[in-house]
Amino acid sequence: xxxxxxxxxxxxxxxxxLGIPGLEAAHVWISIPFCAMYIIAILGNFIILFIVKTEPSxxxxxxxxxCMLAITDLVLSxxxxxxxxxxxxxxxxxxxxSACLSQLYFIHCFLVMESGIFVxxxxxxxxxxxxxxxxxxxxxxxxxxxxxLAVVFRGNILILPYPFLARQWPYCRTxxxxxxxxxxxxxxxxxxxxTHVSSYYGLFVVFGVRGLDMIFIAVxxxxxxxxxxxxPTKDARLKALGTCSSHLCAILAFYIPGLxxxxxxxxxxxxxxxxxVLIANVYILVPPMLNPIIYGVRTKQIRGRLFQLFTHKGT
Numbered sequence: 001x002x003x004x005x006x007x008x009x010x011x012x013x014x015x016x017x018l019g020i021p022g023l024e025a026a027h028v029w030i031s032i033p034f035c036a037m038y039i040i041a042i043l044g045n046f047i048i049l050f051i052v053k054t055e056p057s058x059x060x061x062x063x064x065x066x067c068m069l070a071i072t073d074l075v076l077s078x079x080x081x082x083x084x085x086x087x088x089x090x091x092x093x094x095x096x097x098s099a100c101l102s103q104l105y106f107i108h109c110f111l112v113m114e115s116g117i118f119v120x121x122x123x124x125x126x127x128x129x130x131x132x133x134x135x136x137x138x139x140x141x142x143x144x145x146x147x148x149l150a151v152v153f154r155g156n157i158l159i160l161p162y163p164f165l166a167r168q169w170p171y172c173r174t175x176x177x178x179x180x181x182x183x184x185x186x187x188x189x190x191x192x193x194x195t196h197v198s199s200y201y202g203l204f205v206v207f208g209v210r211g212l213d214m215i216f217i218a219v220x221x222x223x224x225x226x227x228x229x230x231x232p233t234k235d236a237r238l239k240a241l242g243t244c245s246s247h248l249c250a251i252l253a254f255y256i257p258g259l260x261x262x263x264x265x266x267x268x269x270x271x272x273x274x275x276x277v278l279i280a281n282v283y284i285l286v287p288p289m290l291n292p293i294i295y296g297v298r299t300k301q302i303r304g305r306l307f308q309l310f311t312h313k314g315t
Contacts, residue, residue, distance in 0.1 A: 012175040014094045015187075019087045021178045022274045031088035034281070037289045038081045044292030045070040051305045058301055061139040062128070065121045066295060068148055069250075072114045073288030079106040080284050084180040100182040101163040107284065108162055108184055112205065113155035114254060114287070115213045120147050121247050122220040129240055130227045158205055165198045166191075179277055181284075206262050214255060221248070246298035253290045257283040 019027055048070045052058045080103070086092040095103070128135045162184055169191035179186045188198045221244070228240045261283045264271050296302050 012097055012171050014096055014175065015100045015182065015190075016176045017083070017087055017093050017095055017180060017182075018176060018178045019084075019093070019180050020274050020277045022272070027088040031085055034081065034088070034285065035085060037285050038077055038085075041073060041077045041285065041288040041292070044296065045074050045288065047306070048292045048295065048302070051302055051309070055301075055305050058305070061124050061135075061144045062121070063301075064141075064144050064148075065117055065124060068151070069114065069117050069121075069291060072110050072117060073291055075106065076110040076114065077285055077288040079103055079110070080181040080281075084281070087180060095182065100177075100187065101166055104166065104182040104184055104187060105159055105163045107181065108205070109155045109159040111258070112158055112209060113151050115210045116151035116154055118247075118251055118254065119213045119216050120151060122217040122251075123147075125244050125247060126220040126224055128243070129224050158209060161201055162198070165195075165201070169193055169195060169198075178273055180281060183280055210255075210258070217251060242298075242300075246295050249294045249298065250287070250291050253294070254287045257286060 018024075020030065023030065049067055052063045052067050083092075083095065083103070124139060127138055131138070166184075166187055169188070170193055171190050172192040173190060175190065177183075177186050177190065184202055185199070188195045188202075224244060228237050228244075231237045231240060257279065261276075261279045264276055264279060296306060
């Protein structure tokens with residue numbers, strides 16, 4: 001490691017990403033499951049987009065939101081995994097300062113957008129089950145487009161201060177980031193000034209924004225479950241539960257690793273650093289991989305169209 005990494009500077013031209021500190025010898029082996037998950041995420045989400053686009057019966061609000069989720073997952077995984085794999089395979093650890101801040105922005109912006117999409121999907125299920133007669137009049141195509149634009153706008157506006165503040169801080173300690181990507185707190189910790197503004201704002205986004213999203217989803221599903229269990233027959237209850245099961249599985253896959261990663265990164269001072277980094281990678285990569293699998297397996301219409309697609313190719 002060169003001495004220049006320890007010299008005083010205000011705006012470093014590059015940062016050095018270490019990958020997973022302490023597990024450098026295992027980087028090649030770790031890259032195998034990471035690469036496999038990334039390929040599954042890319043193929044799975046493109047298949048979801050293709051099926052919804054080519055199947056007119058799937059041109060409904062629920063599937064439009066699913067397409068938004070697929071696009072978000074594609075951008076989220078692609079913003080980190082190529083650089084991570086280049087560290088593992090080619091020891092390419094340098095990243096330009098501006099590129100680092102751009103990566104930071106894309107990661108957190110699309111995480112907030114994904115949370116917003118899950119809220120929109122919960123609202124869609126709430127209206128479909130609790131107010132079925134109003135579903136087609138409330139969730140029209142223009143309304144779905146407005147919700148999508150609101151999700152994108154919210155994500156961009158909320159995360160814009162992250163790179164803006166990070167660019168203002170002086171960096172006079174080191175330009176070495178013990179991570180596989182430019183995670184917000186990992187970058188801010190390198191600054192040699194009081195960064196409480198960035199830290200507190202980050203907590204606001206995590207707990208004030210995504211926390212409110214989780215509360216809204218919980219309230220929606222409380223009402224949904226009440227409506228489902230008030231249905232007269234067992235078959236009707238099972239059918240209604242089936243329409244929500246995919247969404248619930250995807251929500252758990254997104255929020256549980258994210259909450260665990262945030263809490264361990266901020267408060268788990270005794271947790272080994274390599275565990276922090278691995279959990280952060282799981283949070284970024286696993287939901288984009290699982291979402292198309294969950295919806296492909298649990299959603300009858302997508303499963304049927306996928307089976308039809310492959311059987312036609314076979315014949």
